[in-house]
Amino acid sequence: MSARNTLALKARSRWGAMLEAPDQVPALFALARERGLPLRILGGGSNVVLSADFAGITAVVATTGRVVIKQTEDHVLVEAAAGETWHDFVVWTVEQGFGGIENLAGIPGTVGAAPVQNIGAYGAEVADVFESLVAFDTVDKVLKTFTAADCAFAYRDSVFKREAGRYVVLSLRLRLPRPWKPNLRFAGLAELAEQPALDPRTVMDRVLYLRGSKLPDWRVTPNAGSFFQNPIVSLNEAAPVLAAFPAAPNFPQADGRTKLSAGWLIEQSGLKGFSMGRAGISERHALVVVNLGEADAGDIAALAARVKATVKARFGIVLHEEPVFL
Ligand SMILES: Cc1cc2nc3c(=O)[nH]c(=O)nc-3n(C[C@H](O)[C@H](O)[C@H](O)COP(=O)(O)OP(=O)(O)OC[C@H]3O[C@@H](n4cnc5c(N)ncnc54)[C@H](O)[C@@H]3O)c2cc1C
Incomplete structure (x- = not known):
């Protein structure tokens, strides 16, 4: 599993599965139960310390798809499958001129994991623009739709982290407000306020520059x-x-x-x-x-x-x- 975690830890898993369609999730949990095997969910492996030897199934969420659900005067609703790469999703919104998550550019990992720890950076967090998500409840064995209140978001925390392993996030829907208001409270972004015709792309590029200058690249230094x-x-x-x-x-x-x-x-x-x-x-x-x-x-x-x-x-x-x- 060393190529599947950004710490590049030496780690093995007895079984592995790629979840490429949402209906494979309940099926795999049923199979694991039948065989008496532990099952753990992995996205991009950027927020885990993987045990050296796991005697069960590691299931990588690999579903794809992004869509604009609706555009109104005061917001845009966008949705992405859990296996999408978070940063690519951010770029996709910005390229269409939609602002709202540009401060969260460059965070490694998947869309499905973003609400798990309510990812945040540069004065923003995913809870700020959260609309709803669909998750498979492995206890009640049903699909559930979660509102922001259901998720109980807090600083790097949510119900999905507190009840670890219970829910598998399948898709995430965000409400990006219109007109776009840049969030420049964080040091390093404030000076952009002076810039005429500021757009989400310029903020995103600055965030990526700042991240690159501060954090070691996990591809070079795991x-x-x-x-x-x-x-x-x-x-x-x-x-x-x-x-x-x-x-x-x-x-x-x-x-x-x-x-x-x-x-x-x-x-x-x-x-x-x-x-x-x-x-x-x-x-x-x-x-x-x-x-x-x-x-x-x-x-x-x-x-x-x-x-x-x-x-x-x-x-x-x-x-x-x-x-x-x-
Ligand atoms: C260089 C670097 C910089 C980072 N910067 C930030 C930052 O600025 N802000 C920030 O908040 N985080 C940051 N992180 C942490 C990490 O990127 C995020 O927590 C990210 O959301 C993890 O996504 P992942 O897909 O890699 O999740 P994983 O590491 O694969 O999984 C993390 C947890 O989520 C669970 N999980 C994964 N997918 C699902 C799913 N679909 N449904 C239910 N549970 C799931 C896993 O079981 C595990 O418990 C950074 C990490 C790195 C390596």
């Missing part, structure tokens, strides 16, 4: 993007950090808590560039765990445990991994 979530903590928990480092990045939340920067905490703990065996923290970005060659899930888990223990000892803050251990 990684899974941000490895730890930015911790959202109470003001009490944040107090020791902010007392010792008044300039520590923190972002007050609507619920009275504050979001700290996991990358900053890791860097301040002296771990940027740190390595342990075959896994390490990127020299370029303290939030990115990299495979230094031939690593497996055990190496990644050991490094992650060390990072968490060090940050906890130094700042009293508990970090949580972003990728799913499958």
Whole structure:
């Protein structure tokens, strides 16, 4: 499975399946049940730590198709199959002049996984433009349509992550608002506000440029993007950090808590560039765990445990991994 995960971990699966049509999903789950085999779902493998040996079926969602459902004066409805590549879907919308997801360009992986952790970047997240999705419920064995409220989106979280393994997302529908309003709140994008006749493509190109300048390319240095979530903590928990480092990045939340920067905490703990065996923290970005060659899930888990223990000892803050251990 090393070519099917962006961390390029050494990993094997006893069985494999490509899901190319939605009706294959219930059929495969029925087969797995009949044979008593565990079944796990994989998209582009960009947010997983794959176990070294999986004694079941790994099913890759490979359904395709994108369509404009409807255009009105105040919105455009677009839909894509779960196996579509997320970035290609973004480009496809932008090429038609539809704005709304250009800030999410360049995020690896599939359309179906996008709502699973409510992907986000550059001040936007998929929940902002979410209309509905269709998923197969492996418990009730029926197709279900989910509204945004059903998905219970939160920061890098949704019902699909909380009830991991229960639902297989089959298609995603987005509502792109009209007229387009650029979202330039994020540092690096704000200066585009000065640009006359700004369009979604220009914003997308800037996002791609910024991403390329910050993150190591997973094709060159295998990684899974941000490895730890930015911790959202109470003001009490944040107090020791902010007392010792008044300039520590923190972002007050609507619920009275504050979001700290996991990358900053890791860097301040002296771990940027740190390595342990075959896994390490990127020299370029303290939030990115990299495979230094031939690593497996055990190496990644050991490094992650060390990072968490060090940050906890130094700042009293508990970090949580972003990728799913499958
Ligand atoms: C270099 C790099 C940069 C990244 N930058 C960002 C970023 O800016 N913002 C961000 O939010 N994320 C980012 N990520 C993380 C990742 O790209 C996203 O989480 C992406 O949505 C994962 O998609 P995937 O298809 O690769 O999912 P996978 O890694 O294959 O799967 C992730 C989880 O989703 C489940 N899953 C996959 N497909 C489905 C489906 N159809 N139905 C139900 N469950 C499913 C899997 O079982 C697994 O639990 C980055 C990753 C990398 C490598």
